[in-house]
Amino acid sequence: MKKIYQLEDLDCANCAAKMERAVAKIEGVSSVNISFMAQKMTLEVEDSMFDEILKKVVKTCKKIEPDCTIVL
Amino acid sequence: MSRKEKKNLTRIIISLVLFAIIMIVDKTIILGNIFFGKFGWVLPFSLYLIVYLIIGYDVLWRAIRNIFHGQVFDENFLMCIATLGAFALAIYLGVTGEEIEGFDEACAVLLFYQVGEFFQGYATRRSRKSISALMDIRPDYANLKKNDTFVKVDPSDVKVKDIILVNPGEKIPLDGIVVKGNTTLDTKALTGESLPKDISVHDDVISGCINLTSQIEVEVTKEFYDSTVYKILDLVENAASQKSKAENFITKFAKYYTPIVVFIALALGIIPSLITNEWSVWIYRALSFLVVSCPCALVISIPLSFFAGIGASSRYGILVKGSNYLEKFNKANIFVFDKTGTLTKGNFVVTKVLPAEKKNEILALAAIAEQNSNHPIAKSIINACCVQDIESGYTLTNIAGQGVVATKDNDVILCGNEKLMKEKAIDFTPTSELGTVMYIAKNNQFVGTIIIEDELKDETITVIQSLNNMKAKTIMLTGDNEEIAKKVATQVGLTSYKASLLPQNKVAEVERLLSEKKNKEVLCFVGDGINDAPVLMRSDIGIAMGAVGSDAAIEASDIVLMQDDLQGLSIAKMIAKKTMHIVFQNIIFSIIVKVIILILSAFGITNMWFAVFGDVGVSVIAIFNAMRVNSKYKLVDNKK
Numbered sequence: 195m196k197k198i199y200q201l202e203d204l205d206c207a208n209c210a211a212k213m214e215r216a217v218a219k220i221e222g223v224s225s226v227n228i229s230f231m232a233q234k235m236t237l238e239v240e241d242s243m244f245d246e247i248l249k250k251v252v253k254t255c256k257k258i259e260p261d262c263t264i265v266l
Numbered sequence: 267m268s269r270k271e272k273k274n275l276t277r278i279i280i281s282l283v284l285f286a287i288i289m290i291v292d293k294t295i296i297l298g299n300i301f302f303g304k305f306g307w308v309l310p311f312s313l314y315l316i317v318y319l320i321i322g323y324d325v326l327w328r329a330i331r332n333i334f335h336g337q338v339f340d341e342n343f344l345m346c347i348a349t350l351g352a353f354a355l356a357i358y359l360g361v362t363g364e365e366i367e368g369f370d371e372a373c374a375v376l377l378f379y380q381v382g383e384f385f386q387g388y389a390t391r392r393s394r395k396s397i398s399a400l401m402d403i404r405p406d407y408a409n410l411k412k413n414d415t416f417v418k419v420d421p422s423d424v425k426v427k428d429i430i431l432v433n434p435g436e437k438i439p440l441d442g443i444v445v446k447g448n449t450t451l452d453t454k455a456l457t458g459e460s461l462p463k464d465i466s467v468h469d470d471v472i473s474g475c476i477n478l479t480s481q482i483e484v485e486v487t488k489e490f491y492d493s494t495v496y497k498i499l500d501l502v503e504n505a506a507s508q509k510s511k512a513e514n515f516i517t518k519f520a521k522y523y524t525p526i527v528v529f530i531a532l533a534l535g536i537i538p539s540l541i542t543n544e545w546s547v548w549i550y551r552a553l554s555f556l557v558v559s560c561p562c563a564l565v566i567s568i569p570l571s572f573f574a575g576i577g578a579s580s581r582y583g584i585l586v587k588g589s590n591y592l593e594k595f596n597k598a599n600i601f602v603f604d605k606t607g608t609l610t611k612g613n614f615v616v617t618k619v620l621p622a623e624k625k626n627e628i629l630a631l632a633a634i635a636e637q638n639s640n641h642p643i644a645k646s647i648i649n650a651c652c653v654q655d656i657e658s659g660y661t662l663t664n665i666a667g668q669g670v671v672a673t674k675d676n677d678v679i680l681c682g683n684e685k686l687m688k689e690k691a692i693d694f695t696p697t698s699e700l701g702t703v704m705y706i707a708k709n710n711q712f713v714g715t716i717i718i719e720d721e722l723k724d725e726t727i728t729v730i731q732s733l734n735n736m737k738a739k740t741i742m743l744t745g746d747n748e749e750i751a752k753k754v755a756t757q758v759g760l761t762s763y764k765a766s767l768l769p770q771n772k773v774a775e776v777e778r779l780l781s782e783k784k785n786k787e788v789l790c791f792v793g794d795g796i797n798d799a800p801v802l803m804r805s806d807i808g809i810a811m812g813a814v815g816s817d818a819a820i821e822a823s824d825i826v827l828m829q830d831d832l833q834g835l836s837i838a839k840m841i842a843k844k845t846m847h848i849v850f851q852n853i854i855f856s857i858i859v860k861v862i863i864l865i866l867s868a869f870g871i872t873n874m875w876f877a878v879f880g881d882v883g884v885s886v887i888a889i890f891n892a893m894r895v896n897s898k899y900k901l902v903d904n905k906k
Contacts, residue, residue: 231573
């Protein structure tokens with residue numbers, strides 16, 4: 195399943211890159227793309243565990259850039 | 267400016283003023299000398315520390331927080347180490363009684379870092395907004411007709427066949443047909459076409475256009491999620507997700523750059539100190555390294571340049587589906603064109619009637635035969651016919667592959683190709699003219715010949731020439747026969763052509779061209795999007811033109827020219843070139859400046875002030891440079 199999320203207060207381009215790398219490492223995430231310019235995250239995740247993985251994604255992003263929130 | 271930004275700005279101004287006051291006082295009366303002895307450094311230290319905390323509490327807080335999250339090479343953390351380290355050095359100098367200095371610098375580094383961050387954030391946000399605004403064609407509401415009154419609803423709530431009202435100044439929210447009123451539409455946001463378009467009842471309107479002059483009522487033909495405007499928005503919003511090679515390079519670079527610089531800093535702080543025993547000198551130089559260690563300038567300015575390029579393209583009605591296509595298109599050097607509808611207008615016109623003096627008679631006869639047909643060729647004859655009323659009452663018989671026989675009483679009109687003439691044993695004069703040839707005979711007497719051709723688009727020759735000037739190969743694929751293809755190819759100045767291709771053969775031909783091209787060459791296929799989706803997808807870059815309303819073409823292609831105008835190619839090429847130029851400039855500029863500052867600090871030629879410039883100053887310059895992509899592009903007239 196592919197979903198696009200809006201990111202709020204994503205102020206640092208390097209953090210976006212870091213977040214992208216970290217999220218990509220989460221198991222079950224088949225692809226992720228964080229666009230600093232569009233302030234958007236495109237996430238492609240296995241259907242069956244979507245909610246679970248999404249939680250992990252949110253947690254990972256919070257860890258790297260606590261100021262940035264994912265609009266769910 | 268957001269509230270957060272305003273707050274930051276106030277904080278920066280307060281700190282700057284405080285800092286200036288303290289520094290002036292310090293330089294005139296030397297605060298360190300007020301209290302003599304070992305504790306002379308405490309007064310200037312405390313004063314500067316106050317400013318430091320005002321300007322830097324958030325950086326400090328983030329640094330501490332991120333360490334607990336395992337973010338060692340975090341920008342905030344490095345900045346804190348650098349500035350706190352500078353403070354520590356100054357205290358050390360003070361305690362050992364050498365001299366009391368360095369507090370101002372430690373404080374200033376953080377202050378200017380914040381100033382730079384502020385500008386950087388402000389510039390990015392502004393440029394992002396201004397580019398997004400260009401692409402913003404989203405309608406906010408629709409005026410839905412309900413029992414003779416109109417209510418404002420969300421465009422996605424409107425159903426097909428509903429009637430909506432569009433006032434002057436409003437965006438058309440959904441695709442539809444005008445049922446009442448006539449007006450002028452501004453299609454600029456959608457197609458880049460600056461001339462307003464007049465429309466009246468029964469005309470199709472496309473969502474995303476702006477109604478300029480008067481009220482119209484529109485019957486909706488497509489729901490919001492099928493509407494042009496939604497399709498385009500979807501495409502544009504996802505455009506940034508396809509990353510270019512340059513962007514990937516930068517992210518990789520950033521990943522290694524910071525750790526490397528930090529480790530060099532560490533080495534620089536320890537190794538020479540052990541040898542020379544000048545700890546404070548080398549630690550100071552190492553701290554400068556940390557200040558330059560953030561790769562932010564690069565990481566921001568490269569995607570921003572591409573974003574600006576995509577934004578600039580959309581202003582000209584060119585939709586680019588990702589930064590990678592912009593990057594590739596800059597290198598595009600093989601252009602494969604479909605003929606009909608791409609190089610030519612795709613509408614047939616009568617170009618010649620032989621013998622010319624019998625023109626009216628010949629056309630009138632042909633019109634009788636072709637009056638019921640919907641074929642483009644038949645239509646071109648009807649259009650060319652000067653007689654107002656076409657004689658009726660004829661019985662028309664269509665002979666497949668030959669033409670039409672029209673009979674009325676004793677009159678027999680033949681209108682068709684060579685085969686028909688031979689079949690009916692007419693003594694006719696074959697012509698060597700190129701194009702579609704129609705022979706006309708009446709009552710077994712040959713009357714004349716009509717030649718019908720597909721017109722070239724007005725801009726075709728100029729655009730092909732400019733591509734040729736760029737040393738690009740231009741190739742035409744067509745289903746027409748050899749003679750017609752050759753004529754068009756020479757007239758336009760194409761490098762080569764391939765005639766008599768069936769649609770499925772076009773894919774094979776493109777495959778062949780793709781296998782023949784060199785590794786670095788990029789092949790574009792330009793088509794009108796009708797029937798050529800497979801070719802569009804197969805080529806390196808598929809370009810569909812005049813694609814407003816054609817979903818299949820928009821989906822299959824990588825670059826969409828909303829307007830049916832080949833000049834879009836030239837403009838896209840210019841934008842791609844400029845974007846790549848600026849991307850290259852920014853990469854080179856940022857890396858060189860950083861490396862120079864690193865070298866200079868290693869030898870102690872420069873100080874931390876310069877290092878701050880190497881960090882935030884470079885970012886701000888690179889951001890402004892990136893915004894240059896979004897300037898005006900003008901076509902160079904090749905005709906001279």
